[in-house]
Amino acid sequence: MRRSNLALVLRHLRDAGPRSRAGIAAETGLNKATVSSLVAELVERGLAREGELDRAGSVGRPGTIVELDGRGVGGVGVEVNVDYLTALALDLTGTVLFEQRVALDVQALPPAKVLDATAELAARALRECRRLKVAPVGLTLAIPALVDVEAGTVAFAPNLHWTDVPVVTGLTERLTQRLGRLGFPIRMANDANLGALGEHAMGSVAGTADLVYLTGEIGVGGGVISGGRLLGGAEGFSGEIGHIQLDPNGRRCGCGRRGCWETIVGLAGMLRLAAEPNDPVHDPSLDLEQRLDMLRRRAELKDRRTLDALAQVGTGLGIGAAVLVNVFNPRVVLLGGYFAQLGPYLLGPMMAELKARVVAPDIGGCRVELSWLGFSAASRGGANVALDAVFDDPARVAAGAGAGERDSG
């Protein structure tokens, strides 16, 4: 009971922001003595701290404001995608401690080599946490795959060409070799689902209860928040939207089928439309954002081929998104990955298709927005999922452990 009330107060500080003990008591339904005792415990564990005095409407003694702390507790998110790896570390207050993306042609490498490079990048993030005196409580790996979460294996990753790869075991071994015993769990989940969680937690439309997140990479992934919760599905395989068939006679997809949505609007399809095969925008050894910036500059200079390609992709985006809007009736369709970076050139044709195809008058009040988090959404979501362990059970953080030494050293 006390443990779950401790979690209740910590989550309330995260969701509702700094406030007085009296405010916490009134809003959670706990009595004031209990709240004081719980806050004392959170402060002791370094997960909350006293802030300034609360003078609002005070008649008696002014109470102090309590706010979320946890600068000594970290969560790490790592993403393996077709063209890059990303790692990002957050502390409990949401401050980014480490963020890095490296270009990697994952399709050209065997899984063992990819895991080597992933472990190298993850170790860098973890060493930075150590340097900052932040104790990681978990690491979540994001991957464009059907993930068997329980087993920690990739069941099937069409665009990586991986089947039944024991990724969590492989990564744990490699990280242990580099850093010794880890002392925290490694988990894995679908990249787009984690991206949706990252956007829902801290993106441009954070807190939107009904959200369809579309991420444009080589594949097209979808993560759906419905009624404030991630739509998981019976096996956690939901959101495989890239394989909606839009053209039975279309191009062969990584999944083996024809004319899937991602053959039309995925990164490879877009680049094929936009540039000749020998154009540097195709070079997987260059950073993806730089390659996309080249295209954006061409579009700004009104290069016909680039503009035509983006208009065609925008139309394709609208055709597929209309299916999802009819099915989910979201408040927002959020474009992530490369869609966000080239969004200004995609939105017009996309909206035209949505207006023509969505059944609800005025497309059911749905807006299309561009992600601010871009290619970091999935690793942010992963770091947030790792930190959920603390919000679910603050008592797992030992007294004196959570405050860190960054500000006090």
Add this chain to the structure above:
Amino acid sequence: MRRSNLALVLRHLRDAGPRSRAGIAAETGLNKATVSSLVAELVERGLAREGELDRAGSVGRPGTIVELDGRGVGGVGVEVNVDYLTALALDLTGTVLFEQRVALDVQALPPAKVLDATAELAARALRECRRLKVAPVGLTLAIPALVDVEAGTVAFAPNLHWTDVPVVTGLTERLTQRLGRLGFPIRMANDANLGALGEHAMGSVAGTADLVYLTGEIGVGGGVISGGRLLGGAEGFSGEIGHIQLDPNGRRCGCGRRGCWETIVGLAGMLRLAAEPNDPVHDPSLDLEQRLDMLRRRAELKDRRTLDALAQVGTGLGIGAAVLVNVFNPRVVLLGGYFAQLGPYLLGPMMAELKARVVAPDIGGCRVELSWLGFSAASRGGANVALDAVFDDPARVAAGAGAGERDSG
């Protein structure tokens, strides 16, 4: 606090079945004295009753079993569809008190005439409740439409050709004229969403947490249960799956677009494939189940045209359902409406398409099942939704009101 604990105990009796007071206390976390007092109040209100003695593992005095009652409390569901009206009344124990379907060519009538016929049928259900000494706590109208639930209006019903029709007001007026002051609320919701709730509450796959329910009528409706909850959407417009475009050059749909899924697998499309225009299976004045039985007999007699039509519809069902299975990863796709009645002829070709199109190995552990509730699912769901008022706040039922007099008179 007491009201919400009262609701907790009543829902526990519904979901977990008859059990001792000690069992209720252990399973809900309430203390035994509180449970005894809450049970006494539920018994007084006629919502629970004492059953037989519980002798299982008893050392001391055997406790009596408590079970859900509420035979004096009713919920009514009424469905308006393209070809028929349905009304169904349930008491709180889930016993069907009244069920009737009447053929009606709704497209050929103005909304006012349809509401007259609907009120007539609903009044019949309510009079039967009165005769059985059952007090209705609510009536829910199911309709194949985008429903503005707050306003009680149909925003848009493509297959009824209704736009902005104030249905709840119209029905309330007509019922009040017939029966006097009603004393309970009338609500309206989408037919497929209510069907999914009806199936989830009391159908062949009741309790399945991840369920896609497809109902075949003139339109094709979808209701999705995800993680045990109905997927609503930002405006309650989710599940408009009938308008997924499968053929850009296809037939004109009721929604004004071309090649929507329901033009291929909806009832009208299926009947067009299966029989000449003058065939009696097209006659909307005949009961729909009888018309479908004609087709089933022809299929059993291996009539080539009928079998070809059903195979083609089964293939179309699989093509569209694959999109939904990729997006939702449900445990079960449940076929309702006419799909259930002709299911044995649809399943083979449907499964072949699913296997070819779903990304997850072995289609993500998804089964396809046929509804037992058939055309009554939506009105059952509506009656259940009406009864939720009692499960949310049992204190709304006056003492002595809930037990009814059917068994004691």
